[in-house]
Amino acid sequence: MIYLDNAATTFPKPPEVINAVNDILTNHGGNPGRGGHFFSRICGDKIFECRENMAKLIKADNPENIIFTKNATEAINLAIKGVVSRGDEIIISSMEHNSVLRSAVNMEKIGVTVKIAKADLSGYVSPQEIELLITDKTKMICVIHASNIVGTVNPIKEISHLARKHNIITLIDCAQTGGILPINAADFDMLAFAGHKGLYGPFGTGILYIRNGLNIDTLIEGGTGSFSESALMPLSSPDRYEAGTVNACGIAGLNEGIKFVLRENVYEKEKELSKRLKELLFNIKGIHVLGKNDVGVFGILFDNKDCVEAARILDEKYGIASRAGLHCAPMAHRTLGTISKGLLRLSVGYFNTIEDIERAALALEKIILYN
Amino acid sequence: MIATVASITSANRLKKCASESGIESSIAQTPHILTKEGCGYSLRFDEINIHKIQSCAYDLNIKIRGFFKEDTSGEKTTYIKI
Numbered sequence: 001m002i003y004l005d006n007a008a009t010t011f012p013k014p015p016e017v018i019n020a021v022n023d024i025l026t027n028h029g030g031n032p033g034r035g036g037h038f039f040s041r042i043c044g045d046k047i048f049e050c051r052e053n054m055a056k057l058i059k060a061d062n063p064e065n066i067i068f069t070k071n072a073t074e075a076i077n078l079a080i081k082g083v084v085s086r087g088d089e090i091i092i093s094s095m096e097h098n099s100v101l102r103s104a105v106n107m108e109k110i111g112v113t114v115k116i117a118k119a120d121l122s123g124y125v126s127p128q129e130i131e132l133l134i135t136d137k138t139k140m141i142c143v144i145h146a147s148n149i150v151g152t153v154n155p156i157k158e159i160s161h162l163a164r165k166h167n168i169i170t171l172i173d174c175a176q177t178g179g180i181l182p183i184n185a186a187d188f189d190m191l192a193f194a195g196h197k198g199l200y201g202p203f204g205t206g207i208l209y210i211r212n213g214l215n216i217d218t219l220i221e222g223g224t225g226s227f228s229e230s231a232l233m234p235l236s237s238p239d240r241y242e243a244g245t246v247n248a249c250g251i252a253g254l255n256e257g258i259k260f261v262l263r264e265n266v267y268e269k270e271k272e273l274s275k276r277l278k279e280l281l282f283n284i285k286g287i288h289v290l291g292k293n294d295v296g297v298f299g300i301l302f303d304n305k306d307c308v309e310a311a312r313i314l315d316e317k318y319g320i321a322s323r324a325g326l327h328c329a330p331m332a333h334r335t336l337g338t339i340s341k342g343l344l345r346l347s348v349g350y351f352n353t354i355e356d357i358e359r360a361a362l363a364l365e366k367i368i369l370y371n
Numbered sequence: 372m373i374a375t376v377a378s379i380t381s382a383n384r385l386k387k388c389a390s391e392s393g394i395e396s397s398i399a400q401t402p403h404i405l406t407k408e409g410c411g412y413s414l415r416f417d418e419i420n421i422h423k424i425q426s427c428a429y430d431l432n433i434k435i436r437g438f439f440k441e442d443t444s445g446e447k448t449t450y451i452k453i
Contacts, residue, residue, distance in 0.1 A: 033379040033412075036400035044398070048383035062432075064380050226378050228409025236377045 002320045002356045006349030007148055007176060007297045007327075009196045009203065013253070014260045020046070021202055021253040032248050033225040033239075043248050050255035051238070054193075054207055057178075057258055060185035067208040067241045068251055072175040073099040074219070075192035075208035078241060079171045080104055080142065082216030086111035088139035093125040093154070094118045094335040095147050098328045100173055104142065113137070119335050123152035123291045127162045134162075140169045145177040149327050149343060150291020150299040150336065151274075153181070160188050169214070178207075179261040180270060180295055185209055200261060200350070201254030204247050210237060220244070266350050270296040273348040273357055280361035286368040290336055296348035299336070305368060307344040313371050314344075318363040322346050372453075373413040374424055375401045375436040382412040388427035394420045405439060405450055421453070 003011045024046065030039025032047045051063035060066065069075040076099045084090050084107055092104050094116050104114045115138075117130045125143055141163045146153045156172050163170045171190040174183060178191075179198030185191060188211065195205025210216065218233050222243030227234045234240050274296040281289045281298060288301040302310060311324035323345045326333050333339040346360060376382050382398045389396040396416035405413075416424060421438060428435050438453040 036398075041398060044379055044383070048380060051380065052387075063384065064378075224378075226409075226411050229406075230408055234377065236381070238380055239378045 002318075002352075002359060004346045004348065004352065004356065004360055005321045005323045006352075007197070007345060007347035008323055009194075010198065010200050010349045012351055013200055013202065014256065016256040016260065017200060017202060017253040020256040021249045024249040024252045029248075031245055034223075034245070043252075046252040046255060047246060047248060050251050050258065053255055053258040053262065054209075055185075057262055058183045058185040058191065058209060060209055062212060064237050065185075065210055065212060067210060067238050068246050069206040069208055070204050070247065071196070071206040072173065072192050072194035073103075073206070075206045076100055076142075076171065076173060077103045078208055078219040079190045079192060079210075079216065080107065080140065081219055083169055083171075084112050084139050087137065089113045089115055089135060089137040090140045090142065091115045091117055091130055091133050091138060092142045093130075093144060095123050095125060095144050095149075095152070095154075095332045096142065096329065097144065097148055097173065097175070097332075098330070099175075100142050100144070101329075101331055116331070117143075119152075119332075121336065123147040123150045123332065123336060125154045125159070127155060127158045130159060131162055134166050134168065138166065138168050140171060142171040142173065144173040144175075145181070145183075146295045146297065147291060147329075147332060148176050148297065149329055149332050149345060150293065151176070151295045151297030151347075152292040153177070153294035157187050163189075176295055176297060179258070180267050185211070189214055195250070195254040195257070198261065198266065199254060200257030202250045202257075205250040205254040208241070210241075215240075218243070264350065269350050270348050273352050273354065274298075276354055277346065277348065277357045277361065280358065281364070284361065284365050284368065287364065290338070290343065298346045299338070299343040300346065300364075301338055301341065301343055302368070307342045310344050310364070310367055313367050314360075314363055317371075318359070320360050320363055322360075372418040372421065372441065373399070373401070373415050373439050373450075374428070375405055375411060375413045375439070376433060377411070377436065379412045381433045382414050384431050385414045385424065385427055385433060388431060389414065389416060389420070389424060392423050392427065394423055396420075396424075402448070402450065405437065411436075
């Protein structure tokens with residue numbers, strides 16, 4: 001099998017990720033931050049190490065600003081619901097995933113106004129387009145770093161600077177870029193990451209970075225192993241946002257995934273693979289590759305083929321894993337003009353080879369010609 | 372001696388700083404008698420290093436809730452606030 005669905009989750013994982021998960025479950029399975037015994041302490045050390053490594057990856061100066069969540073979606077929900085309240089306006093881009101769209105729109109029922117900054121046909125969201133929507137009620141701007149459909153990277157630093165000029169909080173959805181593109185936390189208020197994608201961790205892991213001094217509301221409440229006599233959540237991060245037992249084995253695995261991306265140059269590898277894939281795809285008649293593909297995500301539009309059918313044939317006949325449909329981002333498809341047909345997505349990862357890419361391109365060519 | 376802090380993450384940060392300064396320390400649950408708000412974590416270290424631990428806390432912007440000397444000479448451990 002050739003795995004080209006790395007934008008959904010990276011696969012395979014580095015062996016050390018699997019070993020770390022196994023090690024916690026086998027040897028150190030005490031509840032971290034809930035006791036003083038050996039098993040709890042060792043497990044707690046792994047959690048802390050992961051916070052430190054993530055902080056190092058995004059150049060955050062304080063590991064206490066790294067909040068563990070179960071995925072990027074939960075991180076995004078925590079950020080949005082923790083910041084906006086009745087009467088506020090939130091600006092999101094038209095390229096957002098449903099993780100942002102649905103959590104923002106859900107806030108309309110409590111009196112929040114959602115405004116959409118339209119991206120261009122490549123999926124690029126300009127700061128100027130966002131600035132047009134800013135009012136004195138704008139509380140938050142949320143933009144996807146790189147499109148999960150076409151890989152177009154947005155000017156997040158400029159957008160954040162614009163927001164700061166207007167005293168607006170920014171949230172950047174880094175689900176497709178964490179571990180791949182360099183990100184400097186100092187430029188942003190909040191950053192959401194998927195642990196199981198470019199950070200090469202296991203499922204069930206996500207991260208929200210919240211800058212120093214920004215205290216937001218909680219998404220869930222419960223035990224934290226600290227300040228237990230109080231009926232209120234502690235004010236200090238990360239405990240404030242991490243009610244309940246954390247996914248210790250997942251985070252131990254994520255720690256190894258982050259160490260892997262700190263060690264390897266994932267972006268350079270993906271760039272090489274993407275370059276080859278782009279060359280090959282652009283020469284195939286009957287398909288169109290949309291967007292800028294700045295990261296290794298390729299949205300492919302067929303002239304005369306159902307994208308889901310193409311994905312099925314790729315899987316069944318050629319042993320190639322891809323993803324077809326709307327990719328949980330209907331608004332982005334409306335922006336790109338592909339809502340009625342959807343797209344086939346090929347997304348590369350560190351463990352792909354040039355041979356994988358060439359076989360996938362050849363398979364696509366054959367599907368268009370013969371199937 | 373122990374230094375009580377708000378969270379296990381703060382305790383871990385202090386421990387790391389202590390280790391980088393050549394100080395041996397360990398993380399322990401804060402004795403119940405010392406916690407007004409319930410559960411918490413502390414760093415246990417040799418009293419001689421208190422200034423270095425204070426310096427770490429200052430550098431890392433970690434609030435030490437209290438420094439306590441442990442007296443184990445009696446039937447039960449008593450804690451003296453420094």
